[in-house]
Amino acid sequence: MSIQDTLEAFQQRLVERGLKSTRQRGLIVETFFELDRHVNVDELLLEVRKRRASTGYATVYRTLKLLVDLGFANERRFGGPETPTIYDPSFERDEHFHLICLECQHIIEFRDVPLEKRHEAIAREQGFTLQQQTLDLYGHCTRENCPRRPQA
Ligand SMILES: [Zn+2]
Ligand SMILES: [Zn+2]
Incomplete structure (x- = not known):
């Protein structure tokens, strides 16, 4: 699915909900879809401000809430x-899982x-209709700026 779609x-x-689409909201939503990765409010704000410097935190926050609300x-x-709440694009997106660093909160998808398939099989065995899969694995990453990384 393209960003345009x-x-x-x-x-x-939005229209179905009787909500208006504003240019500012459109820009925030477009930026979020273009990034195509999970962001917290500050990260998205930073990206949106590159295009429209006067964008406020509250507007980005409310738009993210709306995106959640509308699925x-x-x-x-x-x-x-x-740890800050993150927002993961979910619309028409493939299932994915997460590795989360306990030290620097770095997230790998x-x-x-x-x-x-195994999750689906487990659900089926239990007579369960699966709607959504999540898997969060916690540990320590090896990124250069992770405080946990052993010093050379
Ligand atoms: Zn994710
Ligand atoms: Zn880390």
């Missing part, structure tokens, strides 16, 4: 209450089709 689907959903994003919080 996703945007159109979003506009349509275009999943709201997730990994780790403790001090991965796909694993055999694992998805």
Whole structure:
């Protein structure tokens, strides 16, 4: 699905809800779909401000909430209450899982089709209709700027 299609689907959903589409909201939504990865409010704000410097935090926050509300994003919080909520694009997107660093909150997304199939089989065995899959694996990453990384 192209960004244009996703945007159109979003506009349509807005109209169905009797909500107006503003240019500013459109820009935020477009940026979110273009990034195509999970972001927290600050990360998205930073990207949107590259295009429209006067964008406010509250507007981005409200737009992300709206995206969740309309089924275009999943709201997730990994780790403790001090980690920021992230927003994952979800519309027409493949199932994916997460590796989360407990130290620097770095998140890696991965796909694993055999694992998805296994989850489906488990659900089927239990007479369960699967709607959504999530898998969050916690540990420590090896990124250069992760405080946990052993010093050379
Ligand atoms: Zn994700
Ligand atoms: Zn890390």
